[in-house]
Amino acid sequence: MKIAIAVILGGLVLQSGQATNYKGLEIKPVSVERAQNVPLVDCPPTTNSQRGNARAGEEFAVVSLSFKVTPAFKETIVKKPVLTDSTGKVYNTSVAIIDPGSQPEYKCSFPFRVPAGTKVASVQIDTAIIELAALDKK
Amino acid sequence: MEIDRRAFIASLGGTAAVGLMDSEAKADALEHWMEDQLDEQAAAAQGGQEKFPTVAELEAQIDTRNYRRGTGNVFVNTRGNVRKLEPMPKNPTLQDFFRLRFAPANHVLQSATRALKTGMSEEIILACLLHDCAQALMKADHGWWGAQLFEPYIPEKSAFGIRYHQTLRFYADPDAGYEYPDLYYRIFGQDYTPPPHIEATYKMLRNHKWYMEPRLVTVNDLYAFDPNAKVSIEPFTDIIGRHFKQPKEGLGNDNSPSAHMWRTLANPDAPL
Numbered sequence: 531m532k533i534a535i536a537v538i539l540g541g542l543v544l545q546s547g548q549a550t551n552y553k554g555l556e557i558k559p560v561s562v563e564r565a566q567n568v569p570l571v572d573c574p575p576t577t578n579s580q581r582g583n584a585r586a587g588e589e590f591a592v593v594s595l596s597f598k599v600t601p602a603f604k605e606t607i608v609k610k611p612v613l614t615d616s617t618g619k620v621y622n623t624s625v626a627i628i629d630p631g632s633q634p635e636y637k638c639s640f641p642f643r644v645p646a647g648t649k650v651a652s653v654q655i656d657t658a659i660i661e662l663a664a665l666d667k668k
Numbered sequence: 669m670e671i672d673r674r675a676f677i678a679s680l681g682g683t684a685a686v687g688l689m690d691s692e693a694k695a696d697a698l699e700h701w702m703e704d705q706l707d708e709q710a711a712a713a714q715g716g717q718e719k720f721p722t723v724a725e726l727e728a729q730i731d732t733r734n735y736r737r738g739t740g741n742v743f744v745n746t747r748g749n750v751r752k753l754e755p756m757p758k759n760p761t762l763q764d765f766f767r768l769r770f771a772p773a774n775h776v777l778q779s780a781t782r783a784l785k786t787g788m789s790e791e792i793i794l795a796c797l798l799h800d801c802a803q804a805l806m807k808a809d810h811g812w813w814g815a816q817l818f819e820p821y822i823p824e825k826s827a828f829g830i831r832y833h834q835t836l837r838f839y840a841d842p843d844a845g846y847e848y849p850d851l852y853y854r855i856f857g858q859d860y861t862p863p864p865h866i867e868a869t870y871k872m873l874r875n876h877k878w879y880m881e882p883r884l885v886t887v888n889d890l891y892a893f894d895p896n897a898k899v900s901i902e903p904f905t906d907i908i909g910r911h912f913k914q915p916k917e918g919l920g921n922d923n924s925p926s927a928h929m930w931r932t933l934a935n936p937d938a939p940l
Contacts, residue, residue, distance in 0.1 A: 570847060570890055572782070578894040582847030585840070607787045610845065624845035624887065628785045643842040 552658035554603030555630060560594040560637060562650055562666040568592060573627045573638030582624065582641065590641040591621075593653050593662060598635045605631050609656045613642040616649040616663070627655075718850065723857035738808030742769060742936045756934040759918030762821075762908055766901055769933050770801050777899035778892035779885075788884060790907050794822060795829030795881065796888045797904055805933055810834060813929075820924040821913045825881050832882035833889065835869040838862045844883045849890055 549558040568590045570580045574597070584590055591613065608627040614620050621642040640653070650666045652659050730736075735744045744750070754768050766773055780797035788796075802814035811834025815827045840848040852860070862870070873879050915922035920930035932938075 567850070568847075570849065572891055576891075576894045577896045578891050580890050580893050581850040582890075583850065583853070585848075607785075622843050622845055624842070624847050624890065626782070626786050626845075626891070628782065641847075643840075643847065 549598075550658045550660050551600070551602075552655055553606060553608070554600045555608070556598035556600055557655065557658060557660060558596045558598075559653070559660050559662055559665055560596050561592075562662055563592045563594070565590045565592055565641070568639075568641040570624060570641075571639070572625055573597075573640070574629070574633050574636040575638060582643075584643055587646055588643055589646045589648075591644050591648060591650050591666075592639050592641045593650070594637060594639045595653070595660070596635070596637045597630065599631050599633070603631050605629075611640050611653045611655045613640075613644070613653050614651050615644065616651045618651075718854070720850070720853035720858035722859050726855075726857050738806065740803060740805040740807060740936075742804045742933060753937070756920075757918070759916065760920065760930075760934060761914050762912050762919065763901060763905075765801075765919065765930070765933065769804055773801070773901075774897070774899060775892050776800050777901060778894060778897045779888040780904060781897075781899050782888045782891055783884070784903060786888075788888075789825075790911060791823050791825040792829060792881065792884045792888075793904070793907055794911050795826040795833075795885050796892075797901075797907075798822070798826070799830050799833050799885050799889065805929060817926050817929050820926055821915075821919075823911055825878060826911065828878050829881035829885045832869065832873055833885035835862075835866050835873060836882045837886045837889065838866060839870055841883060844880070844887060846883065846887050846890065851893070 549556045551557075566584045566589060568582050569578070570582050571578050582590070593611070593613065595611070608630050610623055610626055612620050612622060621644055623640045623642050625638070625640045627638070642650075644650075650662050652661050652663070654660070733746075735746065742753070756768055757764055760768075770776075776797055776799060779799065780793050783793040783796040798818050799814060800810060802810045802817050805817070806813045811831050815831030818830060819827045836846070838848075838852070840846060873882065915924065920927050920934050
């Protein structure tokens with residue numbers, strides 16, 4: 531039984547780290563971190579100088595994703611990611627994905643302002659759902 | 669301080685834009701850029717937690733300057749003398765004002781570029797392109813001044829976006845993708861609270877069917893402070909052509925309700 535649970539849990543962890551292909555973009559979750567003050571930088575990363583601040587009782591859940599542009603990718607407008615927490619509530623980010631085919635590979639961080647202590651479940655980009663629960667250390 | 673020459677030139681819109689600037693303007697731009705770099709380095713050294721001034725500290729600076737912070741950019745040079753401006757053409761267009769009075773206009777061009785690339789409506793793109801242009805004339809209440817300046821020539825929704833972005837910038841809206849930026853802690857004070865007329869305007873806007881017009885201007889505003897962004901007005905030529913009613917007599921000569929504002933921009937050296 532213990533072995534079976536370990537295998538199942540192992541499978542979930544593996545699934546959390548798996549790449550998802552969305553319209554020729556290979557997207558892989560890298561990390562989920564927390565911050566009070568975050569750089570406001572679009573994706574692929576720019577050098578925008580502004581930073582955003584969480585209010586009292588809130589924090590940013592910062593989801594980092596890696597992107598690889600495959601030959602199947604055709605230039606298109608890609609929707610912003612949407613975060614879902616463990617209770618099913620959704621949150622938006624201010625970061626936009628702009629010119630996603632402009633670089634072959636890149637990593638982006640998407641801050642989502644959430645109530646402090648929120649456990650994250652997944653992030654969704656249009657139809658692509660990326661599991662995050664195993665990466666969230668909350 | 670080490671200067672990244674390429675990044676600095678890019679921040680001004682590239683070598684072509686730099687070529688149009690005189691020595692004084694280049695020196696000003698370099699000083700601004702170095703200040704920004706210093707701010708960033710200071711913030712990084714403090715682990716991203718910059719110490720922001722209070723409202724009282726900012727007020728205490730007022731009588732240390734020989735100009736007021738709300739003064740339009742064409743009227744004051746905070747680092748020396750103003751320069752002689754190139755005359756406007758006989759029948760000036762919006763693009764002429766961009767080239768000769770609003771330049772380098774990097775921030776508004778970045779903002780409009782983001783709106784364009786994220787598929788926003790042409791009214792929003794135009795509002796983003798014009799949202800801070802009135803700061804050449806007047807910085808205080810620049811949303812209202814800007815809307816008044818452009819209102820006779822642009823769609824109502826674009827003017828609405830320009831007027832009220834000034835209000836919505838003070839109110840975070842994570843659902844719409846707008847965060848309260850460090851910049852406002854820095855320039856208004858960390859303990860700043862908007863005055864009652866702004867609070868009242870915000871309440872009105874929350875229930876307005878066009879709430880998203882100014883909100884999307886603020887959303888793009890925040891992401892348009894990239895010193896390395898390469899932008900130009902070229903991608904917006906068609907949108908301006910479709911939505912900006914350029915008067916044949918030229919801006920300032922058409923007797924519109926804001927013609928005097930354009931004339932002031934054209935000739936800010938007029939003594940009276």
